[in-house]
Amino acid sequence: MLQLENVTVRFGGLTAVNDVSMTIGKDDLVGLVGPNGAGKTTLFNAISGLAQPTAGRIGFDGIDMLRMPLHRRARLGIGRTFQIPQPMHQLTVRENLVVAQRFGTGKVDRAHIDDILTFLNLWDKADRDAATELALTELKALELGKALATSPKVLLLDEVLGGLETAGKRHFMDTLRRIHERYRTGILIIEHDIETIMNLCRRVCVLNFGSLMADGAPAEVFRDPEVVKSYTGGAHA
Ligand SMILES: Nc1ncnc2c1ncn2[C@@H]1O[C@H](COP(=O)(O)OP(=O)(O)OP(=O)(O)O)[C@@H](O)[C@H]1O
Numbered sequence: 001m002l003q004l005e006n007v008t009v010r011f012g013g014l015t016a017v018n019d020v021s022m023t024i025g026k027d028d029l030v031g032l033v034g035p036n037g038a039g040k041t042t043l044f045n046a047i048s049g050l051a052q053p054t055a056g057r058i059g060f061d062g063i064d065m066l067r068m069p070l071h072r073r074a075r076l077g078i079g080r081t082f083q084i085p086q087p088m089h090q091l092t093v094r095e096n097l098v099v100a101q102r103f104g105t106g107k108v109d110r111a112h113i114d115d116i117l118t119f120l121n122l123w124d125k126a127d128r129d130a131a132t133e134l135a136l137t138e139l140k141a142l143e144l145g146k147a148l149a150t151s152p153k154v155l156l157l158d159e160v161l162g163g164l165e166t167a168g169k170r171h172f173m174d175t176l177r178r179i180h181e182r183y184r185t186g187i188l189i190i191e192h193d194i195e196t197i198m199n200l201c202r203r204v205c206v207l208n209f210g211s212l213m214a215d216g217a218p219a220e221v222f223r224d225p226e227v228v229k230s231y232t233g234g235a236h237a
């Protein structure tokens with residue numbers, strides 16, 4: 001289980017994440033919402049090791065991760081995607097998955113890569129150049145595949161559904177549900193579309209100005225007037 005205790009991240013005078021505590025279990029599929037600039041991506045960076053908290057604790061299955069380098073966190077089971085898909089240049093789709101797998105697990109398991117390629121409908125594109133030859137949905141599938149290749153116990157998904165039209169979104173949501181069940185991973189997903197969160201998650205966390213303002217069932221959280229106000233009132237300048 002991923003455990004955050006009073007995590008704060010500051011950039012100079014700006015508090016991007018403010019005293020956030022939450023737990024994500026292996027059976028959880030949790031939405032993370034909040035206005036632009038609320039600190040959602042920074043929270044992911046703090047968990048995966050790209051941003052250093054100024055205060056607080058981050059643990060996984062009781063192991064303190066706070067000072068661990070990125071690859072050790074990945075090996076403990078933290079997988080993530082990036083808001084802007086970043087395939088490695090001049091590598092094929094399959095090679096991208098292999099590099100991600102080696103980073104996340106320290107070894108190469110070709111059968112698992114084949115399984116991911118099939119599962120994400122990328123089999124026909126396996127030998128294409130990832131950076132130049134993929135359509136948006138395929139890029140997004142690859143981004144997900146790279147995270148899956150690290151054999152995560154908890155997946156942090158940063159707006160993986162963003163930019164997809166309705167049918168594509170529905171298909172991707174179904175894929176996420178199947179990942180959650182098939183690979184037995186906990187999922188924390190950043191997503192702006194409230195309807196998507198209501199459909200996908202039984203729990204949602206709301207960040208506003210870096211602070212966790214709600215953590216509960218979507219139907220209740222989105223009825224909270226303070227949450228509604230945060231959506232219409234904006235965030236950091
Ligand atoms: N490396 C950085 N240096 C300085 N400020 C940063 C850095 N990264 C993020 N910030 C600031 O921290 C705040 C939170 O940014 P963050 O990217 O975490 O928001 P977000 O909730 O992911 O927003 P969005 O929905 O637009 O992706 C913003 O004010 C942002 O400008």
Ligand SMILES: [Mg+2]
Pocket residue numbers: 040041042083
């Ligand atoms: Mg973000």
